[in-house]
Amino acid sequence: MSVRTTSASRADLVADTALALLAERGMRGLTHRAVDEAAGLPQGSTSNLARTRLALLELAVRRLADREARVLALHELPSPEDGLDALVDGLALATHRSLTRNRELTVARYELALEATRRPELRTYFDAAGARFRDQLTTLVTAMGSTDPARHALSLVAWADGLMLSCVAGSFTTNTPHLPAVRTSLRELLDGMLGDRATPGAG
Secondary structure (H helix, E strand, C coil): CCCCCCCCCHHHHHHHHHHHHHHHHCHHHCCHHHHHHHHCCCCCHHHHHCCCHHHHHHHHHHHHHHHHHHHHCHHHCCCHHHCHHHHHHHHHHHHHHHHCCCHHHHHHHHHHHHHHCCCHHHHHHHHHHHHHHHHHHHHHHHHCCCCCHHHHHHHHHHHHHHHHHHHHCCCCCCCCCCHHHHHHHHHHHHHHHHHHHCCCCCC
16 A cells, blocks of 8 residues: 655645555554554654544545545536536546546545444535535536436436446446446436436537
């Protein structure tokens, strides 16, 4: 396991190391001492930054949100005026990144999601982190003509989450789809939702 340290604050280093440990060893493998050792920090450094296990998990969730925002490239998602094809391309690429070069981060997210079901305090942070993408997606499908934006956004998120879980931790771990296949499936889903209501310019 390797963690980049250049130009990273100690908080980011600790959080990145925690995420890497979650992906590699699971929740039981995440301890303050393990983070210190994996990050090459003096013993007690992680405890000084995050006194409790919950504080360490919260730090990891906040860092996860920042890193996933870059993976999903929320700032690069097209505007509704760009048409349906552009939206499909952007969402398909974001999903495929999570299945391939950011697979470790996706595994860490599922570890934290399960832990959040047992820790209400962590659930608050986890849900707030996910709201950034969900809200932007709801805005996009609304502008593109969705008749039920909240339900359609949920369906899109559920589709992406289901695909990622199946390919990263489920029965399709050796059958990760290529980007064109992800795009085709996503286009079929959006066509069913929007039909001919999609904004002009859709291909």
